[in-house]
Amino acid sequence: MNYRKLGLFAILVLLCTCGGLILLRDYVAKPTAAPLPYVDRDDVCSAAEEIAGAEARLAAGEPPAEVITRSSGDVRQVAVVFDGLPERPLASRLLEVLQRHHVPAVFFVEGQNAVHQPETIRLIRAAGQEIGNYTYVGIRGAEKLPTKRLLAELCRTQHCLGIQMQEVPCLFRAPHTVYTDSLLRAVHAAGLTYAVKETVRHTAGTFREERDAAAFAATVPAGSILAIGLSQPVDVKEASSAEIEERPAVDKKPTLKDPPSAQSAGPPADAADELDWMLTAFEAAGIEVRSIHAFRKIRYVSEPSPVAEAGRGGV
Structure with missing residues (x-):
């Protein structure tokens, strides 16, 4: 046999053997990697220390948070707040509309959503808009929660927003919630200075065209705080009667208005289009959209007990 051919044959056999060993190592002999353990991202917002601190402050007699509510008198201004953290594409469009109209707004966001959408939080803050505390899951009727749960x-929410923004919000809202004395004290104990109470509410996705938004805007009284709902509130099991300790502190005669729904045919508009239409209508009516911080602030004063009233009456 030709030694040259024999050498080439030996090299070919060697290469085939090496290739087979590599294949065996990578696809047969290599042990299957164990799946990564599931990590609950909500764990980063356990906030055990913050909760303990809030409980201590509440036990020590924390004063209630102030309530921001509608402007008094015939002030031709409104404020706009959003309930719920939108997905990033919608947030981007809403921010573009706000910037085009030179309007400030507050996005009240759920802590749970903020954990999973940090880029949306950064987008809102980079646009110069404010972020508020909307409870961890956007709970309806927050005044009915046991104090520890509240x-x-x-x-x-304060904890995870603080991680995302490097600062904590000072504003609180909760959907369909009565601002009781105990609620406002808990809000302040949690590090929030103000609770925002809307006077007009609009659920995004109910307008069909621009004239619907214009008709709605015409019903909004001057001095109102307009809350635009972007997410569905979360219902919580009713607390027992023993857990409902307080009476209403604000809005005993509510002025909240739900203007009639749009009647036009066609599919609902995008929330950003609705916002654009409403802001345009406000501008046409000479109504300025201002920061929520320009609105009236009320410090709750507890009503005297019947015993105290009787004592004063006998003097």
């Missing part, structure tokens, strides 16, 4: 909702 503080957890507030403090967990």
Whole structure:
């Protein structure tokens, strides 16, 4: 046999053997990697220390947070707040509309959503808009929660928003909530200075065309705080009667208005289009959209007990 051919044959056999060993190592002999353990991202917002601190402050007699409500008198201004953190594409469009109209707004966001959408939080803050605390999951009727659960909702949201923004919000809102004395004290104990109470509410996706928004805007009284709902509130099991300790502190005669729904045919508009139409209508009516911080602030004063009233009456 030709030694040259024999050498080439030996090299070919060697290469085939090496290739087979590599294949065996990578696809047969290599042990299957164990799946990564599931990590609950909500754990980063446990806020145990913050909750304990809030409970201590509340036990020590924390004063209630102030309530921001509608402007008094015939002030031709409104404020706009959003309920719920939108997905990033919608947030981007809403921010573009706000910038085009030179309008400030507050995005009240759920702590749970903020954990999973940090880029949306950064987008809102980069646009110069404010972010507020909307409880951890956007709870409806927050005044009915047991105190410990309420503080957890507030403090967990403060904690995870603080991580995202490097600062904590000072504004609180909760959907369809009565601002009781105990609620406002818990809000302040959780590090929030103000609770915002809307006077007009609009659910995004109910307008069909621009004239619907214009008709709605015409019903909004001057001095109102307009809340635009972007997410569905979360219902919570009713608390027992023993857990409902307080009476209403604000809006005993509510002025909240739900203007009639749009009647036009066609599919609902995008929330950003609706916002654009409403802001255009406000401008046409000479109504300025201002920062929520320019509105009236009310410090709740507890009503005297019947015993105290009787004592004063006998003097």
